Amino acid sequence: MDMDSSKLNRSLKALQTSMFFVSQPFFIMGLLLPVYGKGVGANAVEIGLIFSAFSIVTILMRPIVGWALDRFGRRPFYVIGMSAYALTMVGFAYSGSVWNFVGARLLQGIASAFAMLSASAIIADVTTEKNRAQAFGKLAQASSRGSIIGAILAFTIYNTSTLVEWYSDASLQTMLFLAYAGFSVVAFVIALARLPETKVQTKEAEQRPIVWSRPWLLLILVTLVTAAAWSMTSPILILFLQDRLEMSIDVIAWAFLPSGLVWATMPSRLGKLADRFGRKPLMVLGLVVSAVTMFILPTLTSILGLAILWALLALCFAAGDPAEQALVAELTGGDQHGRAYGFYVMASDIGAALGPLGGGWLYDTVSPSAPFVATGIILALCGLVLFLFLQIPRPVKIEQV
Numbered sequence: 001m002d003m004d005s006s007k008l009n010r011s012l013k014a015l016q017t018s019m020f021f022v023s024q025p026f027f028i029m030g031l032l033l034p035v036y037g038k039g040v041g042a043n044a045v046e047i048g049l050i051f052s053a054f055s056i057v058t059i060l061m062r063p064i065v066g067w068a069l070d071r072f073g074r075r076p077f078y079v080i081g082m083s084a085y086a087l088t089m090v091g092f093a094y095s096g097s098v099w100n101f102v103g104a105r106l107l108q109g110i111a112s113a114f115a116m117l118s119a120s121a122i123i124a125d126v127t128t129e130k131n132r133a134q135a136f137g138k139l140a141q142a143s144s145r146g147s148i149i150g151a152i153l154a155f156t157i158y159n160t161s162t163l164v165e166w167y168s169d170a171s172l173q174t175m176l177f178l179a180y181a182g183f184s185v186v187a188f189v190i191a192l193a194r195l196p197e198t199k200v201q202t203k204e205a206e207q208r209p210i211v212w213s214r215p216w217l218l219l220i221l222v223t224l225v226t227a228a229a230w231s232m233t234s235p236i237l238i239l240f241l242q243d244r245l246e247m248s249i250d251v252i253a254w255a256f257l258p259s260g261l262v263w264a265t266m267p268s269r270l271g272k273l274a275d276r277f278g279r280k281p282l283m284v285l286g287l288v289v290s291a292v293t294m295f296i297l298p299t300l301t302s303i304l305g306l307a308i309l310w311a312l313l314a315l316c317f318a319a320g321d322p323a324e325q326a327l328v329a330e331l332t333g334g335d336q337h338g339r340a341y342g343f344y345v346m347a348s349d350i351g352a353a354l355g356p357l358g359g360g361w362l363y364d365t366v367s368p369s370a371p372f373v374a375t376g377i378i379l380a381l382c383g384l385v386l387f388l389f390l391q392i393p394r395p396v397k398i399e400q401v
Contacts, residue, residue, distance in 0.1 A: 066342020081115025227351030286320025
């Protein structure tokens with residue numbers, strides 16, 4: 001759609017700034033939730049329930065929220081998402097039981113469904129094929145930088161505490177998550193005050209249905225399969241690395257720092273390449289190189305090798321993800337962006353929910369390296385399928401009012 005540069009810049013700046021603040025807890029949550037769950041007496045199944053609650057809600061809500069975005073606009077749902085994140089952090093701050101944490105995770109899933117789909121639709125609305133992937137990359141960078149700052153905040157609070165067993169101390173939990181709630185309130189205020197509505201206004205009285213063209217269907221299927229492949233390794237990665245490298249989690253965690261720096265600096269630059277040379281080359285290259293890293297990972301013998309390999313893997317994600325998100329908008333019309341991203345992210349969520357089951361089975365029944373080899377094979381095949389069969393049509397045009 002055509003949009004004056006001032007509105008475009010205002011929209012993107014408001015998105016990036018609010019996303020920076022609301023993303024503060026995103027990285028550290030994965031580390032803290034099992035610890036907090038254990039602190040309130042949760043067993044392994046209950047900790048799994050705390051994690052699954054988020055996924056279940058997002059899978060169910062993505063298509064509904066996507067439809068609502070196209071019907072009622074983007075801005076209200078993004079603002080609601082920011083406020084829901086603030087309430088979520090307050091919920092975590094005062095959670096003292098397993099069911100408190102499950103409830104907070106359910107609310108977090110609602111917040112994510114509202115905010116993330118709205119953000120994707122807004123970027124698709126205000127950009128063109130000439131700058132769309134770069135814009136998605138900038139949003140990813142803002143989120144990554146916020147996550148790094150949030151992790152530093154958490155480590156600072158806990159390392160300056162005089163308590164030894166900080167994981168069982170409710171006051172530290174409350175202090176940290178109230179700080180994150182404060183950042184979410186800042187994100188809410190920025191979105192409320194500075195984010196304009198970007199929904200495309202069309203002459204049609206009703207929403208046009210999404211046309212399930214061959215490229216669109218192929219993209220959805222590849223998204224589901226690759227998400228399942230990646231998630232096959234997620235539950236067993238740390239266990240495998242501990243056994244393989246014979247190092248503690250604290251030492252292994254440092255190996256992931258370079259990948260965080262890649263995510264904080266590279267997505268917009270690689271997105272710019274996707275805007276210049278096309279979506280397909282960056283997507284295929286990202287999948288093929290990722291496949292190679294999966295084949296190499298089981299052979300690692302040093303923490304340095306892990307750091308290099310994981311940074312390379314982050315680079316692949318940073319190349320393929322903005323290009324893929326931009327392609328979603330270009331395979332659908334401007335009045336369909338909400339529903340399009342709803343289906344796209346739902347496919348990713350379903351794959352992410354299915355993958356760990358297969359990965360765990362391969363790890364236990366075949367060999368510890370089998371999930372990584374299987375992931376590599378699937379990623380390589382998906383890259384080949386996209387290379388051979390993905391034909392990207394000209395962007396869909398719609399008549400505005």
